[in-house]
Amino acid sequence: MTATTLFDKLLQSHQIKQFDDGSSLVLIDRVMLHERTGALALANLVADKRSIVEPAAVFCTIDHIADTSPGRPMQTRMPGGEVFIEAMRKQTTDLGLTLFDIDDPRQGIVHVIAPELGIAQPGITLVCPDSHTCTLGGLGALAWGIGSTDCEHALATKTLRVKALKQLRINLSGTQPPWLTAKDIILHLIATHSASRAVGHVIEFCGPVIESMEIEQRLTLCNMGVEMGAFTALIAPDQKTVDYVLGRPYAPANNTNEATQHWLGLATDDGAKFDSEIDMDVSALAPAVTWGTSPEHAVGIDEAIPAPIKANGDSDPTRLAALAYMDVAAGQKLTDLAIDTAYIGSCTNARLSDLRRAALILKNNKVASGVKAICVPGSTQVKTQAEAEGLDQVFMEAGFEWNESGCAMCFYAGGDSFGDQERVISSTNRNFEGRQGPGSKTHLASPETVALSAINGTISDLRLHFSNVG
Amino acid sequence: MKGITRHSGKAVLMLTDNINTDQIIPSREMKSVSKVGLADGLFANLRYLDASTGGRTPDPQFVLNKPTAKGASILIAKSNFGCGSSREHAVWALHEYGFRIIIATSYGSIFFDNCINNGILPIVLDQGTIARLTDAVNADTELVVDLQHCHLSAEHLKIKFNLNEDKRQMLLEGSNAIDLTLKHKQAIDQFLVHDKTARPWVYDLSAANSNNPTTKLHHPTCQESQS
Numbered sequence: 001m002t003a004t005t006l007f008d009k010l011l012q013s014h015q016i017k018q019f020d021d022g023s024s025l026v027l028i029d030r031v032m033l034h035e036r037t038g039a040l041a042l043a044n045l046v047a048d049k050r051s052i053v054e055p056a057a058v059f060c061t062i063d064h065i066a067d068t069s070p071g072r073p074m075q076t077r078m079p080g081g082e083v084f085i086e087a088m089r090k091q092t093t094d095l096g097l098t099l100f101d102i103d104d105p106r107q108g109i110v111h112v113i114a115p116e117l118g119i120a121q122p123g124i125t126l127v128c129p130d131s132h133t134c135t136l137g138g139l140g141a142l143a144w145g146i147g148s149t150d151c152e153h154a155l156a157t158k159t160l161r162v163k164a165l166k167q168l169r170i171n172l173s174g175t176q177p178p179w180l181t182a183k184d185i186i187l188h189l190i191a192t193h194s195a196s197r198a199v200g201h202v203i204e205f206c207g208p209v210i211e212s213m214e215i216e217q218r219l220t221l222c223n224m225g226v227e228m229g230a231f232t233a234l235i236a237p238d239q240k241t242v243d244y245v246l247g248r249p250y251a252p253a254n255n256t257n258e259a260t261q262h263w264l265g266l267a268t269d270d271g272a273k274f275d276s277e278i279d280m281d282v283s284a285l286a287p288a289v290t291w292g293t294s295p296e297h298a299v300g301i302d303e304a305i306p307a308p309i310k311a312n313g314d315s316d317p318t319r320l321a322a323l324a325y326m327d328v329a330a331g332q333k334l335t336d337l338a339i340d341t342a343y344i345g346s347c348t349n350a351r352l353s354d355l356r357r358a359a360l361i362l363k364n365n366k367v368a369s370g371v372k373a374i375c376v377p378g379s380t381q382v383k384t385q386a387e388a389e390g391l392d393q394v395f396m397e398a399g400f401e402w403n404e405s406g407c408a409m410c411f412y413a414g415g416d417s418f419g420d421q422e423r424v425i426s427s428t429n430r431n432f433e434g435r436q437g438p439g440s441k442t443h444l445a446s447p448e449t450v451a452l453s454a455i456n457g458t459i460s461d462l463r464l465h466f467s468n469v470g
Numbered sequence: 471m472k473g474i475t476r477h478s479g480k481a482v483l484m485l486t487d488n489i490n491t492d493q494i495i496p497s498r499e500m501k502s503v504s505k506v507g508l509a510d511g512l513f514a515n516l517r518y519l520d521a522s523t524g525g526r527t528p529d530p531q532f533v534l535n536k537p538t539a540k541g542a543s544i545l546i547a548k549s550n551f552g553c554g555s556s557r558e559h560a561v562w563a564l565h566e567y568g569f570r571i572i573i574a575t576s577y578g579s580i581f582f583d584n585c586i587n588n589g590i591l592p593i594v595l596d597q598g599t600i601a602r603l604t605d606a607v608n609a610d611t612e613l614v615v616d617l618q619h620c621h622l623s624a625e626h627l628k629i630k631f632n633l634n635e636d637k638r639q640m641l642l643e644g645s646n647a648i649d650l651t652l653k654h655k656q657a658i659d660q661f662l663v664h665d666k667t668a669r670p671w672v673y674d675l676s677a678a679n680s681n682n683p684t685t686k687l688h689h690p691t692c693q694e695s696q697s
Contacts, residue, residue, distance in 0.1 A: 013669075016661045017654055021634050025654060027661060029672050037557060039503050050648065056675040080501050087503045124672060131556040131580060147558035147584035149647070157651045159658055163634065195488050196550035199576045229550060231579050252671035259671040294488045318486045411555075414498030420522075430554060432492045434515050438522030 003269035006236045007167055007202045010142040010266065014125050022164030028154045029124040030057050033097075034110045036064035037129035039087040041151035042095065052095060053158040059119050059250075060092050061100040063109045065413050066406035068376050074102045077415035106249075108379020108405045111135040111347035114143075115219060116381055118248025122237035122263035127154050132347050132429065133232075134225045138218035139245065140237030140266055145226065165231050166275040168201040169268075172209035174283035179462040181357075182217035183349055183427070183446040185209075185280075186224040187288035191298035193278065198230035201275070204268065205235050209282050215244045216353040223348045224429055227295040236267040287462045289334050290431045290444040292322030297431070298444070301461045304331050325433055326441050334443065334459045340422035342373040342454035343436070344400075344447045346410040349427035350378030354447045355386050359394040361451040361465060367399035368457030372418075374401045376408040400454070412437045425453045471589045473644035477570050478614045479543030481607055481624075482533050489547055490554030491581060495563045496521070497555075508559050509566035538609035546604060547574040548597075552581025561588045571615050573622075575600060586637050589644060591617060593631045603627065617642055 004012070017025040033041065038060060045052070052058060062085055065076040075082055085102075092099040100106045106117060111132050114120040122140035127133060129151040136143035146154070154160050172185065190197075203225050210218065218235050225233025242260050245251050252259045286300035297319070299305065307330040308319035323330060328337070344350060344358055355377060367373045375395050377383035383405050386392055392402045409416055410428040417437035418424055424442050427450050431442040443459060452460040499511025512534075514521040519529045528535040534542075545564070551574035552560060561584040564572070572585065573593045585592040593615070595603070606627045607613065615622045617638060621630050633641075640647065651658075666673050 016657050019636065021636055023634070023636065025651065025658075027658075027665065036497075036500070040505070040558075043503050044505075048648075078498070083501075083503055121672075123669075129556055129558075131554065145556040145580050147556055147561070147580055147587065149558060149587040150583060153648050153651065156648050157655075157658065158662070159651055159654075161647065161651065195553060196576050199550060199579065229553065229576075229578070250675070252674055254674055255671040259669075262669065296488075318488065321486065411492070411497050413500075430490075430492070432490050432554065434496065434522070435492055 003272040005167055005268045005272045005274065006140065006204055006234050006266055007142070007165075008272070010123065010125070010234070011162070013123065014142070016159060024162050025159050026125060026162045028127055028158055028160055030059065030119055030126040031151065031154050032110050032114055032119065032126065032128040032133070033058065033060040033151070034064050034128070034130060035062045035084040035088040037148050038151065039084050039091060041129055041148040041155065042091040043087060044148065045152045045155055046091065048152070050152070050156040052155045055096050058097045058155065059100070060088060060097055061107055061110055061113060062088060062102050063107070064407045065415065066102050066107070068403040068406040068408040070403060072102065072404045078413045079415065081413065081415065105380050105384065108381065109347045109350070109407055111223065112351060112378035112382065115139055115244075116248070116379055118245055118251030121245055121251060122241055123266055127151065127160060131226045132223055134230065135219050135223040135347055137222040137225065137232050137234040138215065139241055140235060140263065142232065142234070144232040166201045168198055168203050168230070169274040169277045170203055170205050171207040171277065171279045172205065172282055173207050173279065174209065174281035176209050176212070176282050179287055179448070179466050180282060180285055181446040181448065182213065182220040184285060184288040185282055186221050186227075187290065187295065187298040187444065188285055188300070189278070189280065190224065190228050190295045191288070193228065195227060195294050195296040196229045198225065198228040201230050203228070203230045203233040204274070205233060206268070210235055211238070214353060215240060216351045219351070220348055224295065227429060237263040239264070287446060287449050289425075289449060289459055290442070291326060291328055291334055292319065293325055293431055293433050294322070295429070295431065295444060297322055299334070301334060301449070301459070304333055306330060335461060337423065337459045338457055339371060339425050339453055339459060341418050341424040342367070342371060342450050343409055343424055343426040343428065344374070344450050345376035345378070345408055346428040347378065347407070348429040349447045350376060350382065352382050352385055354427065355382065355391050356389070358447040358451040359391045361448050362398040362400070362455070363394050365398055365455045367454045371454055371457050373399055373454040374403065374409065376403045377405045380405045398455070409436055411435055412440070425450050425459055471644040471646065473642050474570060474589060474591055474617050475642055476614070476616050476618065477543070477591070478612050479570065480541060480609070480611065481544040481546050481613050482539045482542040483604055484533060484545060484547045485604065486547070487549045488553055489551050491552055491557050491560040491578070492554055494552065494560035495557065500557065500559050505562045506566065508563035512563040512567045541568070543568050544571040544573065544613050544615070545569050546600065547572065548600070549575045551577050553578035556580045558584045558588070561585055561590060565590055573600065573603070586640055587647060589641065591615065591633075591641055593622070593633070595629065595631060599629055603629065
């Protein structure tokens with residue numbers, strides 16, 4: 001028998017038809033929707049007089065523009081944004097779809113609640129009109145982001161056409177130091193191999209570092225696969241995944257042995273071929289922080305900002321523009337930069353384990369004077385559980401705002417914003433120009449680095465904290 | 471959707487890498503649950519000096535605001551054009567503004583599919599060919615794109631490009647992907663019958679409820695609203 005990869009197995013188990021060009025008609029097991037793009041997909045479906053093949057397999061939430069202020073109303077702070085929320089409520093009611101509304105204890109960022117509620121499972125296909133759907137590959141689900149038109153297609157046919165894709169294996173070896181997180185690893189990978197390296201590819205992360213990595217970190221790693229250009233990212237399900245998934249509300253309650261056997265059989269066979277491979281030893285990596293306006297503009301915290309020169313020696317206009325926008329200079333160290341704001345949130349890094357690790361840094365410390373610090377838990381459940389553990393007290397005593405869950409200031413939609421041109425250290429996934437507000441200068445980092453930088457008031461090297469506390 | 475067979479128009483150059491969909495249309499410019507009315511917000515942060523406060527004062531430096539760019543329908547960029555957010559609004563805004571052809575060395579995967587679904591032809595050319603093309607065109611050059619024969623011409627240049635045949639047909643005919651897929655409805659239904667036996671747990675949505683004794687939900691009492 002031919003040795004096959006995790007992706008081959010996921011594809012084959014969903015492949016209804018293969019076309020001459022190598023593309024496939026693929027069965028879609030679950031669809032998730034949020035108000036910003038999902039409401040429109042539902043509106044288009046209704047306007048086109050089409051119906052949903054399996055409404056019970058569609059799950060909706062309100063996350064992108066939900067008000068996240070403490071004790072929030074059932075609305076948004078985005079001017080005019082209520083039309084998206086109202087449309088979502090009306091359409092889900094009319095179509096009989098499950099909606100986790102703003103006041104629902106199961107509400108949260110779509111890619112945080114999908115694993116948390118057991119909607120995302122190993123071995124399934126899941127799509128959502130949101131680019132960070134690749135997060136769910138951390139459980140061994142074939143999950144990817146789509147546009148609203150393709151979403152209508154998935155709802156109306158329970159299928160999608162998937163083009164022929166190349167496969168890239170990223171093997172992570174070595175020993176992960178205690179300060180090094182999945183966020184640092186993925187930023188290093190994107191910086192080394194570029195934001196377009198994985199265009200047209202499915203990434204499979206594997207190796208000893210993955211085997212010992214906790215599920216929530218695996219989700220963080222896969223979350224930023226799209227920032228490397230990938231169609232999606234995957235990690236083979238193992239016993240850790242099975243233990244994580246089973247028992248959750250929408251996880252299988254029957255046939256669990258059969259399901260488990262299926263999930264554990266998805267791993268890539270020995271000798272299976274990939275189109276290309278990347279090996280990275282993580283042992284000596286420093287915490288990573290971005291300096292520019294693409295996730296590929298990242299460096300180890302102790303490195304200087306690189307000169308804006310291409311490999312062939314020519315000046316690089318994209319990097320020159322990024323330096324100017326960020327008001328930094330080549331040769332400068334990020335640790336020299338004072339920050340205005342620290343932000344912990346997003347589908348990348350606002351799960352319970354992220355908040356626990358950040359709280360360890362914040363405990364008995366205070367945010368530097370003049371720095372605004374904000375924490376937005378990734379879901380209402382994360383928030384509730386964090387409060388049960390007293391993490392909210394740690395954050396608030398340190399001087400962080402402790403908010404309700406949602407996508408919040410991961411992006412600027414016209415409502416909440418950081419001040420004009422503020423420098424932000426952020427646990428989010430995109431440092432694009434203006435992403436977090438007019439002129440905002442975003443430095444992406446792990447939640448721990450964000451927490452330590454908030455205390456010091458400057459972008460900080462997490463390794464110093466670890467050496468100080470022994 | 472209208473098909474494209476042959477298109478001629480003027481090109482504008484945006485020669486930077488990684489132009490993302492946040493740049494093509496900022497989130498705050500997505501104001502209604504609609505595909506239309508988005509052209510005004512196209513490239514808003516680059517196009518208007520006071521975009522962040524909702525203003526519409528053109529930035530004379532921005533390429534689309536130059537008099538020579540008026541009426542351009544072809545956009546030439548570099549690598550990873552349309553990366554980032556999945557927002558289809560980026561494609562709707564480009565289309566409504568008048569763009570029909572984009573030329574780049576690579577695209578964000580979701581953006582590329584969104585183009586095909588909305589009658590915009592995303593052409594992939596290598597870096598060297600794009601350089602030759604941009605050297606040859608000036609503000610008044612008329613580019614001609616022939617999707618029947620997959621080539622584009624400008625002045626004395628004639629360049630071949632490749633596009634997946636099914637996607638080419640979709641663009642030529644302006645066909646709807648859902649209708650094309652529903653031609654395979656019988657195969658889909660048969661697959662479903664088989665799959666419900668092969669992977670029964672995937673279809674066991676009725677079992678998915680908070681009565682599950684081992685539930686890890688922190689609020690085991692909440693009511694399911696599933697239909």
